Amino acid sequence: MFRFFESLVDPYGPYRDTDAPPNRFWPYILAYVRPARWVLVWTTLAILAVAIIEILLIWYAGRLVDLLGKTEPGALWSRHGVELGLVAVFILFLRPLIQTLSAAFLNQSLMPNLGTLVRWRSHRHVLRQSVGWFQNDFAGRIANRLMQTAPAVVEATFQTFDALVYAAIYLIGALWLLSDTDARLAAPLAVWLVLYVWLVTWTIPRVGAASEAFSDARSAITGRIVDSYTNIQSVKLFAHTRSEEAYAGEAIETARQAFARQMRIFTLMDLGLTVINGFLIVAVIGYALYLWQVGIATIGTVAAASALTLRLNAMTGWIMWSLSSLFQNVGVIKEGMETITAPIELKDAPTATQLAVTEGEVVFDNVSHHYGRGSGGLDRVSLTIRPGERVGLVGRSGAGKSTLVNLILRFFDTEGGALRIDGQDVRAVTQDSLRRQIGMVTQDPSLLHRSVRENILYGRPDATEAEMVAAAKRAEAHDFILGLTDRAGRAGYDAQVGERGVKLSGGQRQRIALARVILKGAPILVLDEATSALDSEVEAAIQETLYGVMEGKTVIAIAHRLSTISRMDRIVVLDAGRIAEQGTHAALLARNGLYAKFWNHQSGGFINLEAAE
Numbered sequence: 001m002f003r004f005f006e007s008l009v010d011p012y013g014p015y016r017d018t019d020a021p022p023n024r025f026w027p028y029i030l031a032y033v034r035p036a037r038w039v040l041v042w043t044t045l046a047i048l049a050v051a052i053i054e055i056l057l058i059w060y061a062g063r064l065v066d067l068l069g070k071t072e073p074g075a076l077w078s079r080h081g082v083e084l085g086l087v088a089v090f091i092l093f094l095r096p097l098i099q100t101l102s103a104a105f106l107n108q109s110l111m112p113n114l115g116t117l118v119r120w121r122s123h124r125h126v127l128r129q130s131v132g133w134f135q136n137d138f139a140g141r142i143a144n145r146l147m148q149t150a151p152a153v154v155e156a157t158f159q160t161f162d163a164l165v166y167a168a169i170y171l172i173g174a175l176w177l178l179s180d181t182d183a184r185l186a187a188p189l190a191v192w193l194v195l196y197v198w199l200v201t202w203t204i205p206r207v208g209a210a211s212e213a214f215s216d217a218r219s220a221i222t223g224r225i226v227d228s229y230t231n232i233q234s235v236k237l238f239a240h241t242r243s244e245e246a247y248a249g250e251a252i253e254t255a256r257q258a259f260a261r262q263m264r265i266f267t268l269m270d271l272g273l274t275v276i277n278g279f280l281i282v283a284v285i286g287y288a289l290y291l292w293q294v295g296i297a298t299i300g301t302v303a304a305a306s307a308l309t310l311r312l313n314a315m316t317g318w319i320m321w322s323l324s325s326l327f328q329n330v331g332v333i334k335e336g337m338e339t340i341t342a343p344i345e346l347k348d349a350p351t352a353t354q355l356a357v358t359e360g361e362v363v364f365d366n367v368s369h370h371y372g373r374g375s376g377g378l379d380r381v382s383l384t385i386r387p388g389e390r391v392g393l394v395g396r397s398g399a400g401k402s403t404l405v406n407l408i409l410r411f412f413d414t415e416g417g418a419l420r421i422d423g424q425d426v427r428a429v430t431q432d433s434l435r436r437q438i439g440m441v442t443q444d445p446s447l448l449h450r451s452v453r454e455n456i457l458y459g460r461p462d463a464t465e466a467e468m469v470a471a472a473k474r475a476e477a478h479d480f481i482l483g484l485t486d487r488a489g490r491a492g493y494d495a496q497v498g499e500r501g502v503k504l505s506g507g508q509r510q511r512i513a514l515a516r517v518i519l520k521g522a523p524i525l526v527l528d529e530a531t532s533a534l535d536s537e538v539e540a541a542i543q544e545t546l547y548g549v550m551e552g553k554t555v556i557a558i559a560h561r562l563s564t565i566s567r568m569d570r571i572v573v574l575d576a577g578r579i580a581e582q583g584t585h586a587a588l589l590a591r592n593g594l595y596a597k598f599w600n601h602q603s604g605g606f607i608n609l610e611a612a613e
Contacts, residue, residue, distance in 0.1 A: 009117070011035075011116035019347050020343035032117060034151060046105055047162070051100055051165075051166050053098065058304055062301055070508070106158060106161065110161075112155070145479075163319055185287060185301075185413060188388075214259050215335040285302070348430045360554035361421065382417075400578075401574055410426050453468065456493075525550060525555045
């Protein structure tokens with residue numbers, strides 16, 4: 001039975017991807033609940049039936065009191081036995097069945113699947129964001145917003161159907177039940193309903209605003225704590241444990257104050273609810289007693305009215321808390337929407353094709369990119385890298401080296417000019433096909449918190465075990481990998497490397513990253529200080545490996561250690577976003593220009609870029 005209801009909504013079903021999800025609340029919610037629309041219809045009908053049954057039970061309790069008053073004890077079963085038996089069968093069998101249907105639609109069909117659907121689609125959308133988008137936020141805060149938005153959507157949907165639909169139907173039934181005896185008996189309930197609606201309209205907007213403020217404050221806590229944990233080595237190195245406590249404590253105190261303001265609203269709500277519910281009990285039961293006293297109402301009517309008002313008294317608190325919870329979740333959802341509905345700015349063109357690398361020529365045609373600031377980055381750079389040519393990039397910090405690499409990978413779009421690979425504008429091809437053709441090793445390689453095997457196979461998931469091991473051997477990584485173990489007892493290629501590879505030394509991470517790129521075998525190779533974390537002995541071996549890997553590939557290598565690029569076919573010197581000079585190592589030294597100054601100022605193989613003026 002459970003599997004049937006759980007299969008009514010497919011959280012992974014096909015849907016139309018959009019670069020700009022709805023950024024208004026109700027369109028956003030409707031986009032997610034659309035796959036469950038028929039389940040929502042059946043859920044509404046089931047809740048309708050449950051509420052009607054509850055009203056009828058109270059009505060029948062009043063009728064039963066009247067029957068007892070009119071019937072001799074010995075004649076009760078002979079006169080009304082069939083009726084009482086049918087009611088008992090209904091209560092014992094049909095009522096549980098309808099109640100179970102209502103619960104199954106909510107608990108099995110909606111709650112597990114709707115939250116999964118929100119997380120799945122939100123994660124897919126966030127993964128499509130550019131590197132620059134992630135650089136503008138904390139990874140922890142992004143993940144926190146995605147994770148807390150999903151249950152908030154589920155809770156908002158649950159509260160809407162479990163509380164609001166039920167309550168609306170119950171109130172309509174209560175008005176009918178009271179007015180069935182005397183229309184005037186419904187008047188106190190109508191007055192109470194007006195007061196209750198006023199209290200709701202006063203409370204809910206304030207709860208929503210306070211909840212959104214608290215959700216923002218809670219995300220700030222997560223961001224600050226994650227920032228400290230991610231950079232724990234720096235925290236310890238600079239002995240900043242106390243300052244990090246204060247940094248997080250400030251956000252925690254802000255959240256406490258925001259939560260306290262939210263709770264003040266709930267306290268006032270409780271006070272108002274107690275007062276108007278007291279009016280409801282006194283007015284309805286008192287008026288029912290008056291009608292009985294003047295002979296208009298029966299004892300059963302008084303009993304039913306009493307049961308109904310006491311039930312409403314208990315239920316209205318639940319409804320109010322459900323409404324408050326609903327709008328708390330609305331606040332959480334709105335805060336999450338700020339992140340997970342951000343439109344995709346760096347996207348493939350509608351007519352984008354797959355990049356076909358036939359030779360590996362890279363052309364920068366009058367390219368400019370200043371990160372929207374008007375300065376910095378690259379300024380009108382024209383550079384042609386021939387197929388199979390190995391080019392080294394040199395320059396001071398901020399000269400534009402990283403910008404050039406980021407543009408090749410299309411982490412950002414050029415603001416002027418064009419960048420072409422084998423004559424194909426990188427903006428006219430899909431981003432995935434572009435990056436599949438480029439292998440990159442960075443100065444600080446980032447490893448996934450997975451096994452060594454999974455990290456290396458990230459370069460080419462369909463590679464065989466033998467191909468993976470061969471790549472590790474070429475990167476001088478195989479021997480140390482065999483000696484790795486983790487806390488769970490996994491060893492060798494199955495050992496977990498820890499978050500960002502923190503369980504490994506810098507040199508070990510670098511060699512695994514090299515193995516990953518070797519296995520990828522892309523025709524264009526980008527090296528950003530690829531051997532900077534290696535000791536001299538290993539670096540010498542890796543250098544020979546790298547030059548072997550470079551054979552037949554177009555290579556762009558950034559280096560501060562000039563010895564690592566001295567054998568390149570050409571060296572390009574960037575300065576203030578422009579090409580200052582270019583040529584072979586020997587030619588640039590003979591020119592006695594900026595490169596020669598860098599070379600003369602280098603110490604231990606590194607250049608003192610700031611001193612080389």
